[in-house]
Amino acid sequence: MLYFLLKQIVRVGLWVFFRRFEVRNRSLMPKRGPLLIVCNHPNTFMDPLLVAVLLRQQVFFITKGTVFNTPFKKWLLQHMNMIPIHRQQDAPGQTVNNSAAFQACFDALKNHQTLLIFPEGTSFNERRLRPLKTGTARMALGAEVAGAAEAGVAILPVGLNYSDPTRFRSNVFVNVGKPIQAAAFLPAYYDNAITAANALTDHIRQQLEKLIIITPSDEDDALIRHIEQLYKRQLAADLPPDAPKHERDFLITKAIANSLHYFNQHDPAQVELLKQKMKPYMQELEQMGLNDSLLGAAGEEHLWQSLKTALYLLLGFPVYFYGCINNYLPYIIPSKVANLLTEEQEFRAPVMLTVGLFSFPLFYLLQGFIFWSFIPSAAYLLLYQLSLPVSGFFTLHYWHIFQRAKGRWLLMRLFSKSKEKIAHLQVQRQNIMDALEQAKKHYLKAR
Template sequence: MLFYTVMKPLVQVALRVFFRQLEVRNPKRLQVPGPLLIVGNHPNTLMDPLVVAVNRRDPIAFLAKSTFFQNPILKAIMESGNSIPIYRRQDVETGAEKLTPEQLAAQNEAIFGRCYDYFDRRGTIMIFPEGTSVQERRLRPLKTGAARIALGAEARRNFQMGLQILPLGINYFDPQRFRSDAFLNPGPTIRVADYADLYRQDPEAAADALTEEIRQRLEVRLVITRDAAEDELSQQVERTFGSHLNPDDDPTTLYDNFQLSRTVQQGILYFEQHAPARLAEVREQLSAYLSELRQLGLTDEALESGRQRPGTRLSRAAKATLRLVLGFPVYLYGAINNYLPYKLPSMVARRATKDAEFVAPIMLVTGMLTFSLAYVLQTMLVHHFTQDWRWTTLYALSLAPTGFYALSYWNNLETRVHRLRALRLFRREPARTAGLLRQRGHILQLLGEARAAYLAARTAQRA
C-alpha cells in the first residue's frame, strides 16, 4: 500500500503536469463503493492503472501479468502499488518462470481466492480483460477471466455479496506526447447477481454472456477504428477540420472531442457501405492537401489565418510579435532552468523501449525523477552562491511556472512562424496559394455534404 500512502499525491501532481487535460465523464460513477470490479481497455500499459487510481478515492488492487513480477525491483514497485500477479499461459511457457498446466491452474486458483477475499472486505479490483496492451484505437477480444472472477466471488456468497462491475473506457488523444489529453469514460455498473440463474445452470455460458455485456458496454465508451488506414483518415479529419465539423465545441471539456471522434469513425463506416466513391474522394483530396502543407512547412490553421483582411492581419501580427518580444526574457529563464529535465524523459523513453505503449509511462516516471532532482540541485546551487533564503525561495517557486510559460511560448512561436510562412506564400506565390485555398474549400464542402448526409440518414433510422 506504499503507493496510496506515499506515492499517490506525487503521481497526481505528475499526471496533472503530464496531461494538458485529464477528464472524467460522470465522475461519481468512478466512486461507486465496493465490492467493485473495474474493467477497462488497455492502450497504455502502466499509465492506464495510474490515471484510474488517482481519480478514485478508495484504493484499487490491480491484476497484472506475472512477467512484471520477475524483476526484483519491478516486483517491489508493483507490490507497493497494490498489484496482484495473474499467470497467463503464454508468459509461463516462454518466460523465466516455467509452470506446468497443473501448476498454472493452481497459481491462478490461488489468485482468484485472493480476489474473492478482497471483495469480501468490500475492496475494489481493476482488471484489463484484453489481456495485453497495444497502443491502438481498438478493443481486442476480451478474455473471460474478469467475468469468471466476478461470478466465482458472488457464487461463493450465494450471489448475496452485491458485487458490481464498472466498465471504464480509457481514451488518449495523443498518448506519446507530453501535454496531451486523456478522457476516462465510466459507464453504469453491471450487477453480477443478475447472472445468478444462468450461472447455476451453466457457469461457462454465464461467463461468456457477462463478458459479452462488458464488451458492449466498453465499445460505446471508446473510439474504435478497425485498422491503421481508417485510424489515419479519421485523425486527419478530426485534427485538421474538427472545429468546422463541430462548431459548437466546448474547449473546457474533452467530451465534445470524444463525440466528434466517434461520429467521424461511424461516418467512415457509413460511407464505406453507402457511398464508397465519396469516401475515396475525401481520402484522396485530404491526403494530397496535407502532403502539400507538409512540403511547405504550413498548417491548415496558418493557411486559414492568411485569408484575413490585411488590416486585421497586421493588427494581430503586431500584438503577437509584441507578446513574443516582451515574453522572451521569461521564456529564456524558464527554458534554461527546465530544458535538461524536460528533454531527458523523452530521450530515456526512446532509448529504453521500441514499444509505443511503454513510452508515456517511462516518460512520466523519468520526468518525476529528473524534475525533482534538477529543482533540488539548482535550488541548492543558488543558495550556495547567494547565501540568502529569500532569493533561494523565490528562485525555487519560479521554476515550475516559468517552465510552463516557456513551453507555451515555444508553441506560440511555432504558430507565429507557420503564419509568417503562410503570409510569405500569399505574397510570393498567389497562384499556388489560391490553388491550396480552392483545394481546402473543396474538402470542406465534401465534408460538409458528407456530414449532412450522414446525420440525415441517422435521423431517418431513428424515426
C-alpha cells in the first residue's frame, strides 16, 4: 500500500517537474518478471523514480547499503522495496559479503518480480557511461543456474536522457531497448563463470550505449550542445518527417556525437578549427545577452513576432501577476532547500522534486484555508484552488516568453545602434554554418 501511494504521488510530481517526459518503445517493457532492468545513472534518486512510474508491476531497487544506516531507515526502505547491496568502495580494506543481497534477488526473480539496478555503481551528471560492474550479469546468470526463474531471466536496458538534469521544467527522454535473455549466456557460464559474466556485462554496455547520448569529455559535450543550437534545424530536415519530436531530438544529438567521435579519430585538426570558430562567437553572444536562434531568423520575422509577443505580454500580465503571488513561495522553496542541503549537481533535482511534493500541497491548503476565512463559499473555494496550479503553469510559460522577447528586443536595439557588430556576428555564424555543412558532407561520404 505504501509503495502504491508513493508511486501515485511521484507520478504527479514528475509530470509537474518535467516539461516533456517522453518514452520510446514503452511496449518493450514486460508487465511481469523475472526481470532485471539496467539503466545509466546520471541523476541520482530521480533515475529510479522515472523507471518505476512507467511499470505497472512493483519494482525492487538494488540500493547501496550505506543508506540503511539506522533501524528506522532500514524498516522504511525495505517497505519501499529496496534491497541493500554493499560496495567495496564504501568499505575499503574490508571484506564485502553480498550473499544475503544476492539471495534476496534470487528470491524476487523466482517470484517473477522486477529488479532495478544501476550497473555503473555511482551517479554522475555527465552524458557518458562509466565502466559497468559485473554484479548484474552475475545476478542474472546465478538466478538461471539456481533455477530461481523457470521462465528465464530477462535483462531490459533503459537509457535515461535529460536535457538538463538539475533544472525544473526541463525534458527527459526514456529510451527502452530490447530485452536480453540471460539464458543465451549459460553455455559460456558453464565453461567459465567469470568469462561469461564479463561477456554479458559487455553486451549490456553495448546495448545501453545505443540508448543514450555519449560524449567523451566536458569540452566535447559543450561543443555538441553549441552545434545543436546552430545546426539542429538543418539536420532535422534529413530525418523521417513522421518521426516523433522527442525521437528526432535524440537522433540528431546522437548523430552529432557520433560524427564528432569520427572526426576526433580521423581529423582532429578540423575539430580544433571548429572550436576556434565556435568559442569566440558563443562568448560574444553571451556577453551581449543574445541567443543564436535570434540571429538565425529574418528581420521581418522579428518585427511581426515582437508585435504578437508584446500583445500577449500586455494582456497576460494580470494572470502572470496573480500566478506569481500565489505560487512564488512553494516554487522557490525547493530550490532554496536544494542549495542548503547539497552542492552536488546530481542531487539537486531529486531534492527539489521531493520538497516540491510537499511545499505545493501544503501552501495550497494554507491558501485555501485563508480564502475560506474571508469567502466561506465551497464553489468559490473550488474555483480558487483550481486557479492555483493553472496560473502557476501560465506564469512559467509567460516568463519563458518574456525572456525570449527580451532577447529579440535587445537584438533590434543593437541592430539599430550597432549594425556593424551584428553584421560581424552574422558573418561569424555563417562561417560556422559553412564549416558544419562541409563536415556533414565529409562525414556522410566517409560513411
